[in-house]
Amino acid sequence: MIIGISLGVSNSPSTLKPLLVALIFHQFLEGMGLGGCISQVTTLIHTVFHHIYTQARFKVRSMLTMGLFFSLTTSAGVVIGIGISSVYNENSPSSLITQGILDSVAAGILIYMALVDLLTADFMNPKVQSNVKLQVMINFALLLGARLMSLLAKWA
Structure with a gap:
């Protein structure tokens, strides 16, 4: 969501293009990682819970929920960012500080997700x-x- 907010508040094309390119690549690669995790969970469900239909159905529902939230959170952040950017002066010191903080948090989240959530499972x-x-x-x-x-x- 924070990544989407930082994209939504960016009004100048010089900052919007790099954010958009990074976001497209990041979302694509993270989506592939999430898909791999869901695939592994689905395989586990079919081997372990094939005789317990209600538990397997619950797991499928949670996988669909994860996919839905993954696809909607950045978009919701962009909408929030657009709403925020329309009510403040983008050249004021407080808005520049806010945008810098949001960009920094977004970069930190991307690094954290890559190192902790995606790579750790593969390396371990x-x-x-x-x-x-x-x-x-x-x-x-x-x-x-x-x-x-x-x-x-x-x-x-």
Whole structure:
């Protein structure tokens, strides 16, 4: 939501374009990560709860709820940001400080989500922990991805 708010309050094209490009890439990649997690949970449900229909149905409902909230939170944040930006002077010191704080919080959330929510599960997987070659490969992929995202930030 905060990422959407910072996008919504950005009125100038020079700040809007980089935020939009970053948000598109971030949402796409995070959506793929969420889809992978939902897929793993679905597989677990079918193997463990196949004989208990009500519990499996509850899990499917929670997965649909996660997907719905994922798709709506940034959009709701953009709407809130547009509403906020229409009632204040964008060049006043307090609004510039507020926008800077929102941008900083949004960047921190993106970093936290990437490091804690997405990468930790992959790096702590027992298959990865027991295979040195796989550890080297995923660390290389992580550094390559960070480099590519840095180039994207420089370009945008």
